[in-house]
Amino acid sequence: MSPWIFSVPFLSFFNRHPTGGSFIRPNKVNFGVDFLTAVKKRYVLGDGPEEDGKGQNVTIGNKPVETIGFDSIIRKQSRLSNLQEISLRNCTVNCAGDKGGIAKACPNIRKADLSKNLLSSWDEVIAIADQLKHLEFLNLSENLLKFPTGSSSQTRAFSTLKVLVLNRTGITWAEVLQCASGWPVLEELYLESNNISISERPADVLQTVKLLDISCNRLIDENQLFLIAYLPRLEQLILSDIGISSVHFPDAGIGCKTSMFPSLQYLVVNDNQISQWSCINELDKLQSLHALSCVRNPLTEGGKEAQTTRQFIIARIGQLKTLNKCEILPEERRGAELDYRKAFGKEWKRAGGHQSPDKNRPSEDFLAAHPRYQLLCLKYGAPEDGELKTQQPFLLKNQLLTLKIKYPNQPDQKITEKQLPDSMTIQKVKVLLSRLLKVPVSELLLSYESPKMPGREIELENDQQSLQFYSVENGDCLLVRW
Numbered sequence: 001m002s003p004w005i006f007s008v009p010f011l012s013f014f015n016r017h018p019t020g021g022s023f024i025r026p027n028k029v030n031f032g033v034d035f036l037t038a039v040k041k042r043y044v045l046g047d048g049p050e051e052d053g054k055g056q057n058v059t060i061g062n063k064p065v066e067t068i069g070f071d072s073i074i075r076k077q078s079r080l081s082n083l084q085e086i087s088l089r090n091c092t093v094n095c096a097g098d099k100g101g102i103a104k105a106c107p108n109i110r111k112a113d114l115s116k117n118l119l120s121s122w123d124e125v126i127a128i129a130d131q132l133k134h135l136e137f138l139n140l141s142e143n144l145l146k147f148p149t150g151s152s153s154q155t156r157a158f159s160t161l162k163v164l165v166l167n168r169t170g171i172t173w174a175e176v177l178q179c180a181s182g183w184p185v186l187e188e189l190y191l192e193s194n195n196i197s198i199s200e201r202p203a204d205v206l207q208t209v210k211l212l213d214i215s216c217n218r219l220i221d222e223n224q225l226f227l228i229a230y231l232p233r234l235e236q237l238i239l240s241d242i243g244i245s246s247v248h249f250p251d252a253g254i255g256c257k258t259s260m261f262p263s264l265q266y267l268v269v270n271d272n273q274i275s276q277w278s279c280i281n282e283l284d285k286l287q288s289l290h291a292l293s294c295v296r297n298p299l300t301e302g303g304k305e306a307q308t309t310r311q312f313i314i315a316r317i318g319q320l321k322t323l324n325k326c327e328i329l330p331e332e333r334r335g336a337e338l339d340y341r342k343a344f345g346k347e348w349k350r351a352g353g354h355q356s357p358d359k360n361r362p363s364e365d366f367l368a369a370h371p372r373y374q375l376l377c378l379k380y381g382a383p384e385d386g387e388l389k390t391q392q393p394f395l396l397k398n399q400l401l402t403l404k405i406k407y408p409n410q411p412d413q414k415i416t417e418k419q420l421p422d423s424m425t426i427q428k429v430k431v432l433l434s435r436l437l438k439v440p441v442s443e444l445l446l447s448y449e450s451p452k453m454p455g456r457e458i459e460l461e462n463d464q465q466s467l468q469f470y471s472v473e474n475g476d477c478l479l480v481r482w
Contacts, residue, residue, distance in 0.1 A: 087113040138158075158183050189206070207234055267293070293325060343388050401474050404417055
């Protein structure tokens with residue numbers, strides 16, 4: 001007999017062509033094992049002699065203790081029926097095995113990781129899941145699965161499934177929609193790296209999905225996103241590394257909210273080609289967006305000042321509470337919006353902006369480029385001419401702020417006046433005041449008032465930020481308490 005066999009299924013992991021294959025030695029082929037065999041290999045202790053009732057002496061602390069029954073406890077913990085979470089990653093699972101065997105041996109499994117195995121058919125996945133009546137989480141990544149063609153027969157195998165991971169399985173969007181009718185309560189769906197293109201709108205499927213990850217599918221473009229824009233419960237959308245350069249919501253004008261993605265709270269667009277601020281402006285149209293991750297894009301890279309970019313993103317998306325996994329505190333938002341308002345003040349005036357509401361008519365082009373600018377003028381007041389003067393060359397005397405210092409809780413302390421660099425951190429200001437007042441730094445609390453905002457007091461909470469960060473200006477008044 002020839003020492004070679006012709007193998008097609010094994011090579012299907014590397015070659016999807018129906019007639020693809022290769023000659024391979026039989027002793028080099030791993031044909032895999034069924035689900036239950038893999039579980040037993042991973043989780044069942046080897047059989048050993050029963051306990052004879054004698055104990056073993058061990059030391060706990062300084063006291064010798066006789067133990068009886070430890071082996072039976074370990075054996076009890078290894079019972080398959082007690083398993084609720086299993087990981088069979090890379091365990092060469094290729095099929096369900098004998099009918100009913102899984103349900104009898106380990107019926108309580110809720111989470112199963114079957115990634116990187118030899119499963120080649122969705123029908124085999126159904127045969128496994130159908131015996132796990134409490135299954136909530138299933139990871140099938142890196143199994144090159146063949147999905148059913150034509151109309152899909154209804155199955156209740158996934159009736160409790162909430163999280164499904166199908167990364168690098170070769171699934172198409174049409175196959176997703178075909179199988180999705182069998183996922184009635186699914187909340188999270190991961191489809192990374194499948195060369196998917198979104199070809200049709202989900203109709204009566206995926207309506208319960210809260211998280212959708214379609215990262216690393218480079219065939220997806222901006223227009224295809226419209227097809228998933230009305231999933232009613234979608235709260236998190238992960239679009240990393242799909243190659244998009246823009247996002248547009250044509251149903252909403254300047255300053256309006258789109259009807260698309262009505263529940264979307266968290267959007268991830270890392271590792272894309274976003275290079276224009278117009279894309280960030282569009283994201284402000286999302287009515288529920290609270291968190292954004294937008295790293296490694298041309299707009300956020302390329303040697304630009306990272307802090308300035310962050311401030312401009314915050315200022316352009318009004319409801320954002322978290323950016324790149326960092327919380328946006330109220331004082332950071334205020335500083336970002338004031339800096340943005342000042343940075344584009346000259347452009348606003350040239351476009352027809354004016355401090356007088358009756359004369360304030362900026363052009364459509366300016367409003368398209370800066371949709372929130374008018375709102376920021378209403379919030380903080382229009383920028384004064386003095387704020388828009390051309391910055392003088394960097395000299396220390398040009399960066400000094402003349403500030404009054406008051407002590408609201410110490411009526412005997414006289415109001416003083418100090419010149420401080422605008423780059424000085426709050427921590428260094430506290431150190432300076434501590435020396436002058438003979439008060440420990442840890443007891444000092446700082447805030448400030450501005451004549452431009454009478455009646456408002458802004459706390460200087462972050463010791464690592466500068467006076468400039470908080471938009472402290474000449475003539476403002478520092479309030480010092482302890």
